[in-house]
Amino acid sequence: MEGRAATWSELRSIPAWLLGLVPLLLVALAIGAFAVLDGPGLGERRGPPVEELAVERTKLTPGVIELTIRNDGPDPVTVAQAVVNDAFAQFSGAESPIGRLETATVRVRQPWVEGEAYEVALITSSGGTFAHEIPVAVETPDNDLSFFGLMALLGIYVGVIPVALGMLWLPWVRRIPPGWLRVVMALTVGLLGFLAIDATLEGFELAGEGSQAFGGIALVLVGGVVSYLLLSGVSAWLAARRASASGGTLALLVAIGIGLHNLGEGVAIGSAYSVGALALGAFLVVGFALHNTTEGLAIVAPIAHLRPSLGRLVVLGLVAGAPAVLGAWIGAAAFNTSLAAFLFGFGAGAIVQVIAQLAPSLRDDDGRTLHPGAVAGLLGGLALMFATGLLVSV
């Protein structure tokens, strides 16, 4: 016993950081030895190489179909030949093997015709094929200044203006009695709940399409958890700085949550536009305006009892609406399904956190949360979002 005690006391004299490093060093040593000895006891790899390619981005310019591909599998992939609609085609790029998770850009020469469908198949060195469908060929817009201007305008139309309009409900929510205000808050929670579900499903859909190597659907969930935790941290920090978790803090959190959601929405709009899948009609803009106007109400409801300055209201509106502009830029210029899926999850997590923050304000004088008024408000919010959501489908 004495000897053991001595040993522990000796250990105590070693700096703590060194003790923390010991297991890491041993792991590194073991991995190194394993690699040097070439995985003793495991024997030869069985079967042919596993080849996986995912197309991350398609760009069409006159006479050229450009695909950005990512190696999704464990083994290097060599693209040997390209076939477009059952005919071998000339192409450049991907001269050398594409390593795991690496990307390459192949430029296939094809006299494509607008509005027609194409299937680009890449044949690998092992004879495997990876086919990519272009359902409707449309020239990809150039990422020049006027294009970014257009995307900004689109973001303002569907994000900033509707949210600002929705915030004009502030004078009204100020006048209504507390019981009615709780119904409005419940309506807000209903709206947000719908957005959270919508964003999650959209994220899942996107995650299913693109490269799976970065986690696929897991990315949406990870995004949600990350944003939930981040916003929880921010709100705790804000609450600590101010005496109480005021309506102002709550409004800011709601604005951030909605802003993150609009970021994802902007990404979806921008990417859909860039692949020609979106007609920029008045109908779409009107639809989004109605859909997103309700988001403005969600921001002002928690500050009904305050007298916020105009500048503060403008900031809240921008926080909630402006990310749509940023999202549209990202979606149009650097669309990546993995990133978009993560952003949708991120938005959904933020909204869930906001709902958690708003929930106490639904309580009536008896402390009940799901009282008839709140339930009516929640259902009303879901119904409103569902109905206005029918107007827009990206």
Place this chain on the structure above:
Amino acid sequence: MAELTRRKLLAGSLAATGGAALLHKTVPHGHPWEAQAADQHGAHDTVDHGHADFRDNRTVDHAANGFDPHEILRDFDWGTTTRTAGGQVIREWELYAVDKEIEVAPGVKFAAWTYNQRIPGPTLRCREGERLRITFANGSNHPHTIHFHGIHPADMDGVPGVGAGQIPPGGRTVYEFDALPAGLHLYHCHVRPLAEHIAKGLYGAFIVDPADGREDAEELVMVMNGFDTNFDRANEMYAANTIPFAYMNTPIQVKRGELVRIYLVNVLEYDLINSFHLHGNLFHYYPTGTSTTPSEFTDTVMLCQGQRGILEWRFQHTGPFMFHAHQSEFTELGWQGFFEVV
């Protein structure tokens, strides 16, 4: 002749040989959009000849494959002969099956099954009425047979369960029968699953010349085939004599006015039919080569799997003339080429 490819011809200087200059003048060049695309992005340094082709008009490494479709064209294997006491010619060949990786398209490897390390297998040629003796050794990891088309006893038919049946790995057998009838036939493996055993490369042409022979001609063999490299029971590429676009990159040289005779065999698996179309000329067509009277004077014939025929014509004009399957899909997936008539 040194490896003189179409690409080199086109890319080479105009001051090269007359043939090169001729080719350069007559072979269609790229479409305007291609020139524009190439100019804008500077991505290509190769000349686009305007036809579907492999990347940068490359071709496979024939030396590594161990066979060259340009040599297969004119490679007739007469075997070795002896005579019986009665005076009948005995013609003998040795064929062996072996698994071999083949580069079927530039950079694309295919785990093929071959007769004598080549696809198609040797073009076996003999005369009507001779006694044929084919020793078959199976060096593959799978059971195989050789099933000949033609007239022969049942136990020489090369199918499982009859005669020697299927020959296991390491096994051997002798197929022996009389060369009948005169015509163009084929041989292939007949082991289950049949489609796989054929599509992987176990087939070849089998020519029985009439006892009194045929008119002298520039004779060429074309075995129309394809490869299913991703095993989805559809072909990724098509060709005559295995390598897609081989005769695009290096045209087949023939002389004007000379009789050209093509022994055309279709072994294509997974597609219902195949076809042959000749540009700028018509040919006399002898189905299965069993009659001396042509059935048709045409420029396009259609063949199902196992069907074959002899084509004869004389080129009236010099210059490059295309030939290809007249299913455009097959054409642009490899089954096209040029005759260079001089």
